Amino acid sequence: MRKVNQHLNNRALLALGEAIRNRRVDLLLSQEQVAAGAQLHRTYVTDVENGLRNLSFLTLLRFAEALNCTLSKIMIETESIDSFEHKAHDQD
Amino acid sequence: MRKVNQHLNNRALLALGEAIRNRRVDLLLSQEQVAAGAQLHRTYVTDVENGLRNLSFLTLLRFAEALNCTLSKIMIETESIDSFEHKAHDQD
Numbered sequence A, B: 001m002r003k004v005n006q007h008l009n010n011r012a013l014l015a016l017g018e019a020i021r022n023r024r025v026d027l028l029l030s031q032e033q034v035a036a037g038a039q040l041h042r043t044y045v046t047d048v049e050n051g052l053r054n055l056s057f058l059t060l061l062r063f064a065e066a067l068n069c070t071l072s073k074i075m076i077e078t079e080s081i082d083s084f085e086h087k088a089h090d091q092d
Helices: A011-026 A031-038 A042-049 A057-066 A071-081 B011-026 B031-038 B042-049 B057-066 B071-081
Strands: none
Touching: A011 A042, A011 A071, A011 B057, A031 A042, A031 A057, A057 A071, A057 B011, A057 B057, A071 B071, B011 B042, B011 B071, B031 B042, B031 B057, B057 B071
């Protein structure tokens, strides 16, 4: 569990996870459906939505694809949830 | 070099690298200055600009901080360089 717990309570990751969850819920998709679309495991999607994974750029793109939107749109939503700019490594 | 070369010619990473380089050049910053601002090694910045690194969300935020802009702005620029949506794993 170390790899997951090291990111516990990181504000930026929590905001990203919330943005991804909001988008999924807006589309009436289950975590399983997003996982299938992004070719990821369902528990990984759960971890991302809970802010526990520092996912890579290419994995972010897979989420955008599964959520039928651009990555910039997800980032704009993330920034609207928590203005974490310039705080990236406060808790990392 | 394996970790770097595995992402050779990935379109999305090339576009991201170009967006980051464009922003740095617009600000008249050197790679060394961006590296210092993002607390990364200069060669890592070079690799990112050349599309050779699949960097994490939190590292992307450090680039945004060093480039004095939001991550959404970098993503919008990235998408304008190459409309790679839905192509994330074509070459990954």
